[in-house]
Amino acid sequence: MRLVNLTVSAIAIAAAATAADARDQVQVTGSSTVLPYATIVAEAFGENFDFPTPVIEGGGSGAGRKKLCEGVGETTVDIANSSSRIAQSDIDLCAANGVNEIMEVRIGYDGIVFASDVNGAEFALTPADVYGALAAKVAKDGAVADNAATKWSEVNPALPDQEILVFIPGTKHGTREVFDTKVIIEGCKATGAHDLFLATAEGADDKEKKANADKACNELRTDGRSVDIDGDYTETLARLDADKTAVGVFGLSFYQNNTDKLRVATMNGVVPSVETIAAGDYPVSRPLYFYVKKAHIGVIPGLKEYIEFFVSDEMAGPDGPLAEYGLVSDPELAATQAAVAAETPMGPLE
């Protein structure tokens, strides 16, 4: 009986302590693509500042933004990392829960690369090749036909005479969006399939027709040659290890950490690297963001310092540790730094 009393009072004390103590470390959640960058910054932040190291969770961009929008207060997170831009639905959810001012911080760009086993054949891909290999329907002799290609060489004679098998990020990944828009739709347009889809697309106006044509482009084949990977890049790597002839989609930083196991494919003849992405030569890249709840600045100790440190030249600059790890630094970093210093909240989405 005394034990029961003790437990109850211990919980009561704990509850009282929570109410009295302000949370003293920054809480971050969101994209698993941004996670390694955020941990690098957090670690250096904890080393060099007198604030505790921020706690950083992964779990996905969408889930992170939803958590950010749960409300204002110490039990909610301060920052959501995101590998895609915030959506209007998130902003509406935020507003409904009293989160009115959000700061958008773009930290840089991330490249997406195609890679195969290091001892396998070399791939020199174009978006049209990828589309031709993976789409459910392709343009053939001026008409839409089911994709019958089984080997890369059937798609493009210059490619290896090898069975088509590609591991792509699953639909819940932020990476998939970039893969769809920057590779598949581009390839769809390049092969002429997009025009064919557009000609038969249903819709009230041109905009709706175009959206439907895009959707038709994004239909990938379901005969097992295009495999969705819902796990992380480590899973893709393990699958490539088991299937030496397959091609996988990775983040640039992941590839750079595993260059001894992976052979990267060129895209439009360009080798992906921090430099070629920064110059805009390598086409498949996307911006990375984090979103800050402005109401927490000044309440949670170290929050402002952390975001300023994140975008500082010594972290996010072209010679900083983030760039070394694979982040393509933002040419407009100075503007971001100014916006962070002034705590400018983001305006409505265009």
Next chain:
Amino acid sequence: MTDAAVPTARPHRASLLADDARMKRRKAAETRFRLYGLSAIAVSLATLAIMLWTIFSDGVSAFYQAKLTFPVTLSSDLLDPMGNGNRDEMVKVTTVGYNKLLTRAFEAELAAKGIDTGELSNKDVNALISKDAAGDLRAMVLANPAVLDTTITAKMLAAGRIDGYLKGRVTMQTAERDGQISPEQLQFADRLIDAGILSSQWNWDFFTNPDASDQRPEAAGLGVAILGSLYLMILVAVMCVPVGVAASIYLEEFAPKNRWTDLIEVNISNLAAVPSIVYGILGLAIFINFMGFPQSSTLVGALVISLMVLPTIIIATRASIRAVPPSIRDAALGVGASKMQMVVHHVLPLAAPGILTGTILGLATALGETAPLLLIGMVAFVDNYPSAPVEGFLDPATALPVQVYGWAQRADPAFIERSSGAIIVLLAFLVVMNVAAIILRRKFERRW
């Protein structure tokens, strides 16, 4: 004498010593039956052996770590520019400043020992020192400014790829294709080994260091996770045992047998089978969003896990209370004990070994649980140790299985070894708990 006594001829049975066909079939069936059981055990043992072999062959290397040993003079003109030993002034020197000091000391040592750096640039040479080393040194100096201007023998972590080279994960062939290390650097590392500067040592840091970022796998350790798991176990035990035992005693000894107690019984058995992620969702909704407990804290984790293991503990406790013979109860009541005295003086002590075993096994399952922790923010990068209890229960922490999961997703291959190493530590914890359960049962068990 009737002819009933006349022994009838048994045409099928020639001899008792030689089996006939039917007997042979029966015996064969018997043998097969035993073989099925034996092969089932063989299959499970083989699976276990394969699993353990993979884990150990990947993970044992995590307990060794390449370290560079060289003297470092902590000159105050670099680390304390104001020269007054004031901590507030000294914190302005960041890890960049400390890194400069370290690399300078490293280069001086190379020159002193006359080690040929070959074609390597200074940057390539210094890349052998872990990025974590400067932070380590800074924390040490700030904690004890008296070490300024002395020369210490620093044992600094070597970079992850060099560590991999000493463990055979990185070879000259992979280094050629690797953007982070070159064969020349590996040859240089060989010379450092010969000079006694670089060596592989037992890795206490693996048990004490907190997690580290992707750029410094060599510094990642289980410190925060072990503390977090320990706090979780303490809290779960404190919360579950009283509630579980009280509930079981009431249900077994006092509750009337009616529809309500039947309903409660069915519910307890059902709750024991609910997937653990459900408790995580519940925990997020109630403990964090409604009651306002802090995210990622061990308190919330323990509350969630308590809910999860409570049914298991109640079921085990009830079984051991039921196993106490009724004669004990009757005798106690017969000599005039009250019902409470009967329970506290006689039933509980006799049931204690069973309760203990059940609780320990319940805690062991809780120790390996990640799913409910996922939703309450304990699956995270936590770099600071939680402070001492009771306040520490509110600090963010991770747990051992969470760390395994987190490291398995990292890009750098060095984390694979860490992940397996963490599994070994987790297995060791589980073995200790299960052995404790067996010993307690053997020691206190009563047979009637």
